[in-house]
Amino acid sequence: MLRLVVLFAGLLAVQGQTTNVQRCTGRAAQNAPLPINAYVEGCINPPCQLPVGTFATVHLVFKAPRTMTRMTTRAQAFLIFAIDYPLGEFAETCNFLNNSFCPVMKDEVLEYTLQMKIEEAFPVGVSPHVEFRIEDDANEPITCIRVRIMVAPPLPQLTAA
Incomplete structure (x- = not known):
């Protein structure tokens, strides 16, 4: 019963905020399930x-398929070929769980927030697919989303008058 309440609360938290994402196709996670919900802010x-x-902010709600002590988030951009994108401290999934902490229990519904810096080196106008996948200690995919992004020009700087 408690798990049902937690699942319901998690879904309410992101209700109305869902990004249309696809199942991953990259070799590392093509069989990974989609999360319960995925939302790329804005x-x-x-x-x-x-x-x-x-920073791109991605919210995921997913169910733990097994008890896990550690999880890692990985990102890959797909243009002509797959390019791994380092997430730095944000790769430590357990540090960014909103409703739990590691170790997580099997069937626990987890809310996770990822931030990824859109680096100044990214060429404006490119529109790659990006896959975000969460893996366990054995590098087995837990969940994965694929979403197309468009690298936009920097936001205008506000100047003091």
């Missing part, structure tokens, strides 16, 4: 406009 229908110099 984006319902991709391509998601992500300005250079900002």
